[in-house]
Amino acid sequence: MTTLTMAKALNAGLRRALEADPKVVLAGQDIGKLGGVFRVTEGLQKDFGEHRVIDSPLAESGIIGTAVGMALRGYRPVCEIQFDGFVYPAFDQIVNQVAKLHFRSRGRQTMPLVVRIPFGGGIGAVEHHSESPEAYFSHTPGLKVVSCSNPVDAYWMLQQAVASDDPVIFFEPKRRYHERAEVDESATPMPLHAARVVRPGTDVTLVAYGPMVKTCLDSAAAAADEGRDLEVIDLRSLSPLDLSVIAESAQKTGRVVTVHEAPVNLGLGAELAARITEQCFYSLEAPVLRVGGFDLPYPPSRVEEEYLPDLDRVLDMVDRSLAY
Amino acid sequence: MTTLTMAKALNAGLRRALEADPKVVLAGQDIGKLGGVFRVTEGLQKDFGEHRVIDSPLAESGIIGTAVGMALRGYRPVCEIQFDGFVYPAFDQIVNQVAKLHFRSRGRQTMPLVVRIPFGGGIGAVEHHSESPEAYFSHTPGLKVVSCSNPVDAYWMLQQAVASDDPVIFFEPKRRYHERAEVDESATPMPLHAARVVRPGTDVTLVAYGPMVKTCLDSAAAAADEGRDLEVIDLRSLSPLDLSVIAESAQKTGRVVTVHEAPVNLGLGAELAARITEQCFYSLEAPVLRVGGFDLPYPPSRVEEEYLPDLDRVLDMVDRSLAY
């Protein structure tokens, strides 16, 4: 049992993955000596060598494209994209190649590749450093998409993603990198693609993932003071969605609010709303309501606190849900 | 009044745009002498010269990136992406640059740029030639996204897109390129971002765009034989959505089925379902149901007819909606 920040938990997870399988290799910009701009790979090149922890040239398409080739050669590459806004040059390789190779080969070739993306805002960064591109990847068949919200999940989910024979886009909530938790390295983790009720409640269900899980827990705590009992679900897996857990909750509470940082329009909340409504049509007392980033490019950091969903906006939406 | 195929209507629209404004330039692979692989730009280089109808090197990021530069210089570039599956190398330029420049400059710089993308399946093509990537762009704030479903709209909407001071992703349903209609060049077109009821009905609302509008009209005709009166809405604008027209219809029929070729998960149907349910919660007799491509990479062409929504699958979903 050790207390770890999420960044350190990810680091420990990578270390265990590197130890467990000699075919695991890490690649990305500045992940070697520097240990990555968030220090998630700190010390790994020193311990596992330049052949396994690879500083890549400054080219994201190249990083993912060569990782595809390494995967075809039997390796299990774990690529780091330095910031969310820099994944787009690799979009073609991810969407046309990584996502499709298993399908194109009728299952003969696996693509055990992980793309780690520190994502989301709230750290006062300049543009392109605070984006939430998860919907693009979740809409892409052939990919699996997950996000961790706490150090324990970070530790286990990353190892599970590396062990998966399918490509996994792994979103790390960068503004939670420094939050701490006890990590029990001998525990048995839950499955990678399972959602989790992180706070049981009866009045309204909040569904979130990554950075917004904490926001929702805080909201639930505040609501409790006013006598409202909110259930909070951490999706963990964005694609596939573990709808059973969510539907069960929706049937219980009859009211669901989804929360993410990404723009609302066609964000994960849209799919959740559509699926929940389809499965729980007669149980819903209110339409599934969505809290998200506004439908703008990510704004300058001095207004980001207003742009991002926060406790007030979540509770405001809870009020609206209860008003139905 | 001339009878034109959609391909010819687009050609005529481009010709009028080139005539109307000397700052309009076309760029893309093979659009010059060849007139594009679908002949949409046929004859335009001959008539307007190589300086205005530009054969580009084989690099999509380069095509869009240089178009951004031309737009900053006061031009209005209309870029052709040869096939849907080849837009991804330009994704970064579109999402990070085209979509954001107006925002980043606080409105000082406009980005009057059109990206024409022949999209969708049903033409028996090899892989990467039948995709429906519209949700990626619709989820991106700063872009506007439209799709025409018939020659008349093709003619007008393309001119309107070129005239717009905002970047427009223009999806052309390639399997409808050869369908014909009378085009009245002296008519007054409806606004670019308005949806249209293309068939009024009372029982269930079908919402579609691009290639699926015809499929829905055919479905409605077949349903009529069985005494069911379906309303069909052509979205035309995918972002922004013209929700007023759809909501009005949903309130009337109480039942909505969305139809697109793109994979269901996080496709346009998801946003439609979320928004319709929110706005018409008490009017809906059934959840908004979605017909779409299955959540797989586009399959080999000999199964595409089964992969793509067709009359039977649309009517099956109508049945399910009516069963609520």
Next chain:
Amino acid sequence: MSGGSGTGTEIELVQLLSPEGERVDHQGYSFSGDDETVKGYYRDMVLTRRLDTEATALQRQGELGLWASSLGQEAAQVGSGRAMLAQDYAFPTYREHGVAWCRGVDPLHLLSLFRGIDMGGWDSAAVGFALYTIVIGAQTLHATGYAMGIERDGLVGTGDPARDAAVIGYFGDGATSQGDVNEAFIFASSYNAPIVFFCQNNQWAISEPIERQSRIPLYRRAAGFGFPGVRVDGNDVLAVHAVTTEALERARSGNGPTFIEAYTYRMGAHTTSDDPTKYRLADDLEHWRLKDPVARVRAYLNRTGAADDSFFDAIQAEADEFAVQLRARCLGMPEPLMLDAFDWVYAEQTPYLAEQQARYAEYKQSFATEDEAVGAGH
């Protein structure tokens, strides 16, 4: 590698066999094989061409959705394909039928792709030949990554010719404009990967002439990335073989990447969907017809007496028989099933997709039941 570094301004074209079928000396390269080997290449090229003709015919008859012809590029493909060792690996575009042939890919698989039955279907790992890649340039990065993997496996520069391995990444002249291809050069150079970049400059990218992509000879691109480039007569199977053999050897022994520009010509349309009369002159074609890669070897074998008509006739007969068989097998291929496609998406199936598949099976079944019902009614 003389003349290969691309630093001079003279354009040198490595040629070992003239269009008239005469052996030519070259100071840097020589062909190592004997006449039996050459006869083997002749056969490879004739069969590749016969495959191409048959596939084109099948497409015209509606049996294939599309076909991308390799006509005129047989020497570039067979010469390089035959330079590979069993442990090497090739990453093709969509046009490398001759290379596929050399790697032992059953040509039926090429037809199944263009017929719309699958996306290739050969066992890439078994034959050392990746699936065809249609997205221009993407495969050059895969090739580079695969080569980095070989190096990580310790299979470069061991000195054991049966173990050391290398990769060839194929691409066209048009592809040299793609960011991915240039990034592949960067990665290959940076990691000194065991790879040969093999560019078939067939002068055209659909309707666009090579001048749209580059105003200097393509092989010179390599020098700017820190590795050698060489231009070879792409219609000369001996020269292509010699140049590729040396480049692969360089790669296997740890000396890094080489760029080969095989200077050739796309004798046919871009694909069966294309109409080249819209953008190029018949004259051009005539000029290149005189440099035909197959006729050239035949002339050589004839001239030297290494083969006589009975040899050529036998090959032709083999080719025709091959075509007949291929056609029959093509038409006999089982149709793919939509339901199966749900199984190909993930190695570890998701409940969501499994459910979608089950629902679709049920839906299909409902028609069968209806049909039965209808049938029962008669």
Next chain:
Amino acid sequence: MSGGSGTGTEIELVQLLSPEGERVDHQGYSFSGDDETVKGYYRDMVLTRRLDTEATALQRQGELGLWASSLGQEAAQVGSGRAMLAQDYAFPTYREHGVAWCRGVDPLHLLSLFRGIDMGGWDSAAVGFALYTIVIGAQTLHATGYAMGIERDGLVGTGDPARDAAVIGYFGDGATSQGDVNEAFIFASSYNAPIVFFCQNNQWAISEPIERQSRIPLYRRAAGFGFPGVRVDGNDVLAVHAVTTEALERARSGNGPTFIEAYTYRMGAHTTSDDPTKYRLADDLEHWRLKDPVARVRAYLNRTGAADDSFFDAIQAEADEFAVQLRARCLGMPEPLMLDAFDWVYAEQTPYLAEQQARYAEYKQSFATEDEAVGAGH
């Protein structure tokens, strides 16, 4: 352009002023300005450096979210910036503070970006200086397209020096690995666009040394794309000015692109978030400190008597005053409003977004009302 074609194997570095401040002759280039001009550059560089110091301090004090230092790169930026004419246009990265200065951008705008108030906010069209671009390499394509636009406007090779225009695209050594940058070379070459690719090779891309991106000198990249490349001492403002002037002149007169590699060093951290002690040696820094671009000009002016201490003192005083003012203005900048941001998305606002904006305004208002209510209760 002697020595510029990148075809030789010797590495030539154009230098006109030695680190000790002595003028050096060069057979291909000479500096055209007089000592007054040099004094002007000195002032530009000192003020740029002062801006950099002040911004770094502001960041340390929490007034900026981040700062990307230009320390050590002043000569590369001022030398090239001053080579531009009014009608030229520059496309910067995020580090070209010296170029911004030369183009007349109010330095406050640079601070507003890093303070998180906006994304720049200067009037690009008015000053011929695009917004900073953070996505590595993207701006090189914009620069190329803009240059293609100039050519379409008929403003290349007219012979009228007041009309002919050109573009400079700035980027770093790391950026040369990006597909976009190489595609920019392709497009610029293919259309013979009036552009100068100006690469500041400061030896580092965050923690990665130049060797990760290229194993040969960067300026040689250009030859493979069909245009000249030249390496200049990036810490020598005179040489940078001379080389850039000639390249811009080439571009404006219709002779197409040039690649300039300004060989320099990032004396500071990558940004204020970075800790270079993790990956580089102090020795290296010491070595480059001896080549300081500002000290070099000062030594020259001193040595030749072109300037005396009163001049240097006056500039220093001006710089300090400038910094004081800048700091005050920075702290006085009004905060941006979330509600305004809704207006920046589209030129033609959408009903959807207008509604979102209105709802947010209402939501905000509800707090104000609550506050009022609370206030009223007291």
